[in-house]
Amino acid sequence: VLQKMGTNCSICGRKLNQENDHLSSDCGGDCWGCIGEIEADMGGEYAIKQLREEFKAGLRNDWLPSPKVKFNKSSDVVEVCLKNPLGEPYVYENFELQLYSELMFKRTKVHFDKLVTTNLNGVVVIPINKKRNLKKDWCKVTRGDKIWTCRIEERVKPNK
């Protein structure tokens, strides 16, 4: 059944398809303002490029790109990398970092929970015990009122 589209974004309530509001384009009932950010968070190349331009044009002053979390078995560390909306590293940026495991009955075990500061490359490096099963390990990054949660998993370099 085809539902009648609302005239407001179902996520943020913005009026859709307003000529004077570039971010109000209708993306299936949600505005491009919301959808673009979700797609960029998921690593969408087009969205990231587009959002960068919109940031430069002053349309997304509040945009904080999602952190990149890497785990490398051989080096035994979790790396959290913060980039600013222009794609440059956030240097000496403070944020709250939590590493935790999911247990049964929706309980969690916290392994790391501290305020950390990025280095000159915009990276924070945290040692992690590789003997543990990483399949149920998560990383939570908090910056102000924005929170990102992502799974810690080993990044395999794509073959090119």
Ligand SMILES: [Zn+2]
């Ligand atoms: Zn919206």
